[in-house]
Amino acid sequence: MADGNSETKSSNQMWGGRFASGPDAIMEEINASIGFDKKLYGQDIRGSIAHATMLAHQGIISAEDKDKIVHGLNTILSEIESGQFEFSRRLEDIHMNIEARLATLIGPAAGRLHTARSRNDQVALDFRLWVKEELQRTEKALTGLIAAFLDRAEEHAETVMPGFTHLQTAQPVTFGHHCMAYVEMIGRDRSRVRHAIEHMDESPIGAAALAGTGFPIDRHMTASALGFAGPTRNSIDTVSDRDFALEFLSIAAIAATHLSRLAEEIVIWSTPQFGFIRLSDAFSTGSSIMPQKKNPDAAELVRAKTGRINGSLIALLTVMKGLPLAYSKDMQEDKEQVFDAAESLELAVAAMTGMVRDMTIRADRMKAAAGSGYSTATDLADWLVREAGLPFRDAHHVTGRAVALAEQKNCDLADLSLEDLQSIHPQITAKVFDVLTVEASVASRTSFGGTAPNEVRKQIAWWRARN
């Protein structure tokens, strides 16, 4: 409920002209966004400086007032950054907190800043700038994760592990190849981020409340001062659009989904039963009761953050659906979702980058697992097609019988004797044993994008050239 705000109940000093009394405490509580939108102070001040500079350039306000405004805004910036600024909930949001403080600092000139502007285009600008900067941070973080995977892939281009479908042993692959699958996934996330940055690169400021303004403003000037490619083209859309936030959340949800799949693999791989990896102490925890345990908590939390990020996407989609054009206060609920998802994603990517870099790969365990489960059965079938001229379907059937025999003898395919194999198909020769090892199996998969170590190295080089 209400914090101990000591300010008296008088009508709002920024828009209270037609209101006789101040807001009820509940109204104030539901209406205020300062608790979370204070995060936008830097963007708000930058936007206001660009706006005031343009107003003066266009002769809408005097150069003298502009100078006072810019000086006052810079003072406020340092007050906020040094923790001296007093945020007031009665002033609702970051925009009015800053403007009210500006009035205290520079007097009546402060009142000219809001000429040809509304909080509707102001908040659209501030939030868009914030999301754009967050996307730039995300791009960097994802690049770091890609680099971590590329290094591990290079190191393990020849390390054999079982490849799975249905989490059942399928065919041998290399750990490098598996790492490169994540490079592809995270690489797509990063290109979605880059597209989104381009997509949202238009300045909202100057759309005003919804209809534009009669003042002779220059929206191209503010757009370029704020680093946008240009201004948005429709003032109604500009103040009602939150696609940039939805795009951020969609991208975050897909990226988090990738991280969650990786987290799940790390959890599985680090069990004693799999034993494919050992997590570093830095990214695991012990149990307070079972001394032998080393738990993959960081991976589990990354997996859980995905639920939270997906929730934010659904929350904002639900807020936006059915809103009439243009601005509605519902849209104030956009920020917490995005801030929370951004924080969660940043943490998740950082934790994953650390885990990927630090984990110990247990190549012996991976190799032993790769050879079990008849993982080279397809290689035997392919050999029968190549060397004995069998149609693949027949080769599949012959191989099935070889697997049944091995199962009956409780051994691997490579442990069957030549006589055993010839009893199944007379054309089988000793050369078949060359393809029954896991190394031979992976080395043979030289198709583009396949798991052969040289193919994997080609893909690593392709990504390195694009990092």
Ligand code: ARG
């Ligand atoms: N705090 C508001 C928000 O976050 C700013 C815009 C307010 N606009 C308005 N017409 N009340 O959406």
